[in-house]
Amino acid sequence: MARARGRNSKLPKGIEVGGLAESKKAFKALPAATRRAIAGAVNEQAAETRTALVGRISQDGGVKKGEVAKRISISKAKASEGRAFAELKLSRRPVRFKNWQYETRQTDSTGTRASIWVRKGGTRMRVWGFVNPKGRGVPLTRYRKGNTDRIRRAAGWGLKNHWNHQVNDRLRSEIATGVDGKFISRFNKEWAKR
Secondary structure, rough: OOEEEEEEEEOOOOOOOOHHHHHHHHHHOOOHHHHHHHHOOOOOOHHHHHHHHHHHHHHHHOHHHHHHHEEEEEEEOOOOOEEEEEEEEEEEEOHHHEEEEEEEEEEEOOOOEEEEEEEOOOOOEEEEEEEEEOOOOOEEEEEEEEEEEEEEOOOOEOOOOHHHHOOHHHHHHHHHHHHHHHHHHHEEEEEEEO
C-alpha cells in the first residue's frame, strides 16, 4: 500500500493527463478505414521497433537475442476497441548468466572473491559480487542458511538498465517518422478499396 501523502509533504501531488477522453472520442468518430490505417501503422511500427530494440540490446550487452526477445512484449493497437496505441513492455525477469557475455574479475588481494561484469554502452558495469573466481561455467555464489554455508548459481541480471540506455530521443524520433510513412501508405490502400 502506498504511503499517505502528508499535509506538509514535498512529494508531488501526481500527474494529470488531460485530453485522453477527448482523443478517444475523436478516434472513435473517425471513419473505420482511417481507424484501421492508424492501428495497422502503429502495430507495424511497434513490431519493427521491438526487432530493433532486441538487436540493439543484444549487441550492447552481449546477450542472446532469443532471451531479449522473450522479455519484450507488444500489446497491439485495436481499431475495433478504440485503442489507437501499442505498448512495448519489458519483463523484469532476470536473464541467466549463461546467456550473457560476462567477465569475472577478482575484487580482493586474497583471490577468493570476485564480481561479475557485463557490457553496457561500450563500458563494463558491475552487476554481481562475491562469486567464486575459479569457477567454470555458470558462476556460483555463496550464502548462509542457519549456520551452514550453501552454494548456488548466481541468479542472473535484468535488462532494465540496457532498456533505459536504448530508449532515448533518437529512438522516439525514428518511431515518429516511421509511423508517419506507414500511416500514409496504409491510408491510401484503405481508401483505394472503396
